[in-house]
Amino acid sequence: MIIDGKKEAANLREEIKNEILEIKKRINKNPNLTVILIGDFTPSQIYVRNKEKNSKEVGITSNIIKYPKEVKEKEVLNKINELNNDKNISGILVQLPLPEQISKEKIINAIDPKKDVDGFNPINVGNLASGYKSIVPCTPLGCLLLIKKFEKNLSGKHAVIIGRSNLNGKPMAQLLLKENCTVTVVHSKTNNLQEECLKADILVAAVGVPNLVKKDWVKSSAIVIDVGINKVGDKIVGDVNFEEIKDNIKAITPVPGGVGPMTIACLLKNTLECFKAHQI
Numbered sequence: 551m552i553i554d555g556k557k558e559a560a561n562l563r564e565e566i567k568n569e570i571l572e573i574k575k576r577i578n579k580n581p582n583l584t585v586i587l588i589g590d591f592t593p594s595q596i597y598v599r600n601k602e603k604n605s606k607e608v609g610i611t612s613n614i615i616k617y618p619k620e621v622k623e624k625e626v627l628n629k630i631n632e633l634n635n636d637k638n639i640s641g642i643l644v645q646l647p648l649p650e651q652i653s654k655e656k657i658i659n660a661i662d663p664k665k666d667v668d669g670f671n672p673i674n675v676g677n678l679a680s681g682y683k684s685i686v687p688c689t690p691l692g693c694l695l696l697i698k699k700f701e702k703n704l705s706g707k708h709a710v711i712i713g714r715s716n717l718n719g720k721p722m723a724q725l726l727l728k729e730n731c732t733v734t735v736v737h738s739k740t741n742n743l744q745e746e747c748l749k750a751d752i753l754v755a756a757v758g759v760p761n762l763v764k765k766d767w768v769k770s771s772a773i774v775i776d777v778g779i780n781k782v783g784d785k786i787v788g789d790v791n792f793e794e795i796k797d798n799i800k801a802i803t804p805v806p807g808g809v810g811p812m813t814i815a816c817l818l819k820n821t822l823e824c825f826k827a828h829q830i
């Protein structure tokens with residue numbers, strides 16, 4: 551089966567839209583997402599434009615604050631502080647990557663954890679790792695929702711995650727542990743990658759290497775979630791060789807049209823959750 555991320559994301563956006571409509575009717579308030587965009591890196595501009603468009607479609611107001619790439623770190627930190635204290639703002643997102651004079655660590659730490667819609671602030675990371683309520687990074691959250699649409703009870707399943715980034719691999723591992731999976735995280739220094747992947751009932755690939763996962767790396771009973779977005783010539787491909795695997799697997803996400811649309815829908819979900827928790 552091919553998991554249709556576009557359809558699932560559209561369903562999730564519809565749920566979010568309806569909930570915002572209902573809240574608006576009740577208290578005449580709606581969530582706000584404020585995005586800081588630094589520099590003129592084209593993919594970042596496209597992502598931010600998409601986030602703004604998707605926000606508006608579900609009833610989240612969205613501001614974009616733009617800075618030139620030479621902006622001083624202090625100026626951005628002052629702005630974050632101002633946004634943290636603004637009662638009308640539900641969520642703050644600083645689009646990554648950042649220019650080299652700006653410390654990613656300082657920026658992530660500066661965002662109020664209650665408005666940290668990316669879930670990158672160490673308070674949220676720690677809460678997730680501790681099994682407490684937290685804001686969860688959008689991509690792994692989207693992956694989990696896709697997996698759970700397909701398989702409700704993950705208890706006892708063996709999950710293998712390729713990649714250990716703060717953005718994807720690590721929070722994915724925490725989420726699947728919370729679901730009572732047995733979790734293996736593999737990375738570039740892992741010996742016998744294929745052998746580890748073959749143990750997976752659930753395989754999540756978040757690597758950035760085109761078509762790394764081959765047909766003989768996965769059991770036919772596995773669910774395969776492909777986070778990778780890789781440009782090969784004029785095509786976008788995932789980390790999993792989709793064509794080789796798709797006909798002999800329990801379920802698989804395509805690239806594009808799998809995890810990507812869920813990521814942005816989960817950003818809207820996180821913004822709504824922040825709004826409900828602190829502004830109503």
Ligand code: NAP
Pocket residue numbers: 689712713714715716717718719736737738739743756757758759762777778779780809810811813
């Ligand atoms: P990242 O920070 O570069 O991390 C990649 C991870 O993969 C690292 O842990 C690395 O191991 C591991 N790795 C690299 N080459 C490997 C290999 N040959 N074998 C095994 N492991 C290997 O990347 P990321 O930010 O997590 O992103 C991963 C992919 O997801 C990229 O293609 C990115 O574009 C995509 N992405 C998609 C979405 C979406 O919405 N669909 C969102 C974010 C990212 P080490 O730790 O040992 O270096």
